Amino acid sequence: MKEIYLDNAATTAVIPEALSAAENAMQVCYGNAGSVHDKGRQAGALLNECRKTVAAAMGVDSGCVTFTSGGTESINTALRGAAFKNKHLGKHIITSAVEHDATLNTLRALEQDGFEVTVIAPEKDGSVSLEKIVSAIREDTILMSLMGVCNETGAFLPYAEAAAELKKRNSKALFHLDAVQLFCKAEMDLKNVDFCSVSAHKIGALKGSGALYIKKGLVIRPLIYGGGQESGMRSGTEAIPQIAAFAAAAKKRSEALSESIAHYGKLKKLLLDTIKASGVYFEFNTPENSSGHIVNISPCKLRSEVLIRILSDKGIYVSGGSACARGKKSHVLSAMKVSPKNIDAALRVSFCPETSDADVLAFCDAFAKL
Numbered sequence: 001m002k003e004i005y006l007d008n009a010a011t012t013a014v015i016p017e018a019l020s021a022a023e024n025a026m027q028v029c030y031g032n033a034g035s036v037h038d039k040g041r042q043a044g045a046l047l048n049e050c051r052k053t054v055a056a057a058m059g060v061d062s063g064c065v066t067f068t069s070g071g072t073e074s075i076n077t078a079l080r081g082a083a084f085k086n087k088h089l090g091k092h093i094i095t096s097a098v099e100h101d102a103t104l105n106t107l108r109a110l111e112q113d114g115f116e117v118t119v120i121a122p123e124k125d126g127s128v129s130l131e132k133i134v135s136a137i138r139e140d141t142i143l144m145s146l147m148g149v150c151n152e153t154g155a156f157l158p159y160a161e162a163a164a165e166l167k168k169r170n171s172k173a174l175f176h177l178d179a180v181q182l183f184c185k186a187e188m189d190l191k192n193v194d195f196c197s198v199s200a201h202k203i204g205a206l207k208g209s210g211a212l213y214i215k216k217g218l219v220i221r222p223l224i225y226g227g228g229q230e231s232g233m234r235s236g237t238e239a240i241p242q243i244a245a246f247a248a249a250a251k252k253r254s255e256a257l258s259e260s261i262a263h264y265g266k267l268k269k270l271l272l273d274t275i276k277a278s279g280v281y282f283e284f285n286t287p288e289n290s291s292g293h294i295v296n297i298s299p300c301k302l303r304s305e306v307l308i309r310i311l312s313d314k315g316i317y318v319s320g321g322s323a324c325a326r327g328k329k330s331h332v333l334s335a336m337k338v339s340p341k342n343i344d345a346a347l348r349v350s351f352c353p354e355t356s357d358a359d360v361l362a363f364c365d366a367f368a369k370l
């Protein structure tokens with residue numbers, strides 16, 4: 001049975017380039033990057049190369065990139081670091097209700113520390129209104145955090161415009177971009193962005209690796225203290241195999257970004273046209289302005305849990321929403337005021353550059369039969 005993996009927003013298969021980079025780091029460059037002997041220097045040189053590669057893929061200076069254990073750690077570091085850095089200026093933070101739990105729960109924890117968080121609700125179609133974000137900005141707003149692409153619906157958030165408006169109104173306020181579903185999947189604009197979180201396992205590399213971009217000159221408190229690795233921003237012996245795999249995947253995916261964007265657009269159209277043509281009734285949970293790699297639909301009759309299991313028995317893997325939610329009702333679809341029945345029925349189909357038309361058609365066929 002051919003396996004058809006359409007859950008790439010949850011995580012991706014490791015691409016061959018990433019695998020061989022990890023193998024090389026494990027078997028050849030296995031030294032500790034902090035050691036002074038040749039094996040250590042070799043690992044240190046590889047680490048430097050990887051930093052340059054990931055920075056180039058993000059379009060930033062390599063000195064601004066800190067390697068972390070993934071998106072969640074990057075987000076925690078940025079939000080806690082920024083909030084405490086700016087504490088003397090105010091206590092108000094803005095985010096949206098469609099953010100990943102890594103953001104929402106970090107901000108909930110900051111509320112316990114005395115910060116005040118305004119959470120902007122999405123529109124019914126899953127988009128987030130720029131006007132609503134901008135009108136929430138106050139004199140004491142010190143931080144804003146938005147995602148580039150929503151991991152559940154694929155919606156593009158107006159982060160670049162929101163960041164520009166924030167800076168216009170309050171030049172000392174800081175902006176964090178959760179680019180976990182944006183990096184190497186759609187164009188990224190970091191002009192007014194102070195912090196940007198990315199994750200390796202969403203782009204064909206290993207789990208347990210990610211990066212945080214911190215704008216040049218910005219100094220925040222780290223989350224993890226220890227031996228002072230990563231210029232003191234993230235202590236702990238660097239996970240060179242994961243980092244090497246991350247760099248290899250970032251290079252490949254960023255170089256092929258335009259092709260990937262076009263490919264995702266075609267796959268999304270094929271999926272929606274084919275399901276429509278098969279006469280199955282479904283509702284969209286994906287707004288017009290969304291990335292091609294994530295589609296969220298509710299075929300109103302069957303619960304997604306049932307659909308996912310039956311499709312899984314056929315070797316077709318999709319999800320019901322965020323993989324991290326593990327069966328909890330989607331906070332994103334709830335915030336969009338999708339009916340409880342349609343929340344229960346929601347299916348998220350997500351692509352990677354290797355997804356083929358045949359994969360999409362096989363899903364559509366199985367889906368229509370069900």
Ligand code: PLP
Pocket residue numbers: 009010069070071072073100102147149150151178180181198199200201210324
């Ligand atoms: N942010 C978004 C938008 C995500 O989709 C995810 C993972 O699903 C994360 C953050 C967390 O990233 P990681 O799994 O690398 O911790």
